[in-house]
Amino acid sequence: MTQIIVVGGTKGGPGKSTVAQQVATCLKIKKKKKVQITDIDIQRTTTSWCEDRRQNEDLELIPFSYVQDDVVKHLQSLEGRVDYCVVDAGGFDSEIQRYAMLMANVIIIPLRPKRRDLKSLRDIDPIIDNVRNVNENVKIRAVMNQCPSLPSQASRILASKEIVETFGIEAAPVNLYNRNVYDDAEEAGRSIFEMTGAERDKKAEAEIEDLVDYILSLEDK
DSSP states (O other): OOEEEEEOOSOSSSOHHHHHHHHHHIIIIISOOOEEEEEOOTTOHHHHHHHHHHTOTTSOOOOEEEOSSOHHHHHHHTTTTOSEEEEEOOSSOOHHHHHHHHHOSEEEEEEOSSHHHHHTHHHHHHHHHHHHHHOTTOEEEEEEOSBOOOGGGHHHHHHHHHHHHHTTOEEOSOOOBOOHHHHHHHGGGOOGGGOOGGGOOHHHHHHHHHHHHHHHHGGGO
């Protein structure tokens, strides 16, 4: 059975495309899964990244699609053909994102531990309620992304998670931190797992793999 992971939300800026790309490549490279990337964001950020990746002969090919309409038919067509489809849904409410969420096994909502990101939960709250009413088994998790790494900011991250949970959304136990390697890796369609030598950031690799392990664990719940 193909598992559908939707990375979305209603707020631009928290790094949804980066999270989607890194989760997909971790599943492919580290977990050896058959993976499809589907981009439904009109900004086509992940599509551009995938196209750059396709031109780089040093990287493993990951099939991808840009879908503008009938995402349900597209996702249904993948059933049994891949292990995982990672959907980059973009940072604003849209009909196509809602349809993708209705098909999802897991929904990941990246948020920065910042007031303006947390305010966006008011917008996504009724959307999530509607999704749960139809897709009863979906697992919805918020992931704190681009977190400050200073120890003095740990309380800010914890407080942000507590706010998330007041909206009935469970916060993932894994935090993703603000690291230059995410931006550096995007060049030429790379992932952080394909950086070499001094460019590597093992802490970033570990936190993405921890997030993917957590997502995989949700299948058993």
